[in-house]
Amino acid sequence: MLGPDGGFARAWLTGKSVVPVPAGTRLDTAVMCRVEAGCRAVGAQHPIDESTAAVAHGVSASVVPRQPTEIGLVAPAPLVLLHTPDLQGAVLFPEPGYTLIAGSEAFLAAAVPEGIDAARARFGRYARAMKKRWPYLQRIATAYPPAHRAWSHPSDVTPGTASARLVSLLGAFTQGTCTAPEFADGWWEARRTTHSQGERASGDLADLLDGVFMLLEEYTPDPELRESGDLTDSELREGVQSLVRNTERGAERR
Template structure:
């Protein structure tokens, strides 16, 4: 129960340990597969094998059920509800119908909020506006958790010291022949993961550009030993990235 404060919200003390961040998500009247997948994937990336199921009530500390993350017993539970990883790395708070709050360390959120904190917050804000008639309180919740960064639209707007900036720098390097295809692929995919973990946000046309590079790398084998027929060669990868850069810049 140290996860919650006296008002039924995540406690500042718990959030401060491991620099946990808070993200709102859509929810219905009961837990569903989508919400359970967030705690399940969060458990996987945070190394937890048990979920504590707590039903908070004022002035009491109720016992917690202990279930495996993928247990079907986590589905169709009504609010108020708290799902916590046994190692306290992350939690899902389902206070009332309409939304849930997911909070945790970067390791937990890598699974529970794979699009990144800012992107997930932006998605929730759009949902809150669309569902305002059914759930009028959602817009206030969205305003409580605004994205921390702007969403970059064009390559020239991206700061060079960001992970997204690193992705673009690597694209220029491989286009100019300053790195091999394998070096580009390893560095670019690592920068993409870091960008998502750090909550960096992009929007079209930059989002489409980066998604197309990711699709190219799905058809490229970093290790020549695992190269399959139809995989891109280094030259083909270089030419494709160069063409994308020319269109974008």
């Protein structure tokens, strides 16, 4: 899993992604909650705690199952390596200031729910803020940059992306060429893809997508399952149309 330099081995990283996450001088509870979520997502009850020094040099390490809460209470200092029993995901705490969370799409979707790019962008800001204390963080941020820039308006979105699919669905729904259930199903699927691919939005586009999310939280596609207060198909369409108009007006004012 680890190479001679103490980092993740290239062979193990095949088909996986790496996300740097802020940390202190010891492994904290916030990181351990991410580990716990990642483990649950891939069917693991707990991570395996290994000696990074032994693994890096090919020596058989003492493998000890640990509950995430137990590790969080112990708050170990670097070097620390935790991984799922099936090696789908891992967390490396090589030095103070950061951890590297790596793994399969399923593991990272739970361990880094804000999305890969959002987490990488956040780490970049953190690295700049902490450059006097831990100057090496900027090197880590440079090694793991966001794959996508943050789009601020629907017209900025790169064609072929999951975010472009969201914009296309908005157009179809507001123009009446797709039904409310079709819009809802397509929206949730595309939204999940934007997260797994690390796509990000900011400004007007972020506000628009957040507004649609809030509307869909109040909508149930099946009329027989709707409760009092849930949005109807027409109310959902009217709400989305209003959000789109407000976004367009805001862009015109600028």
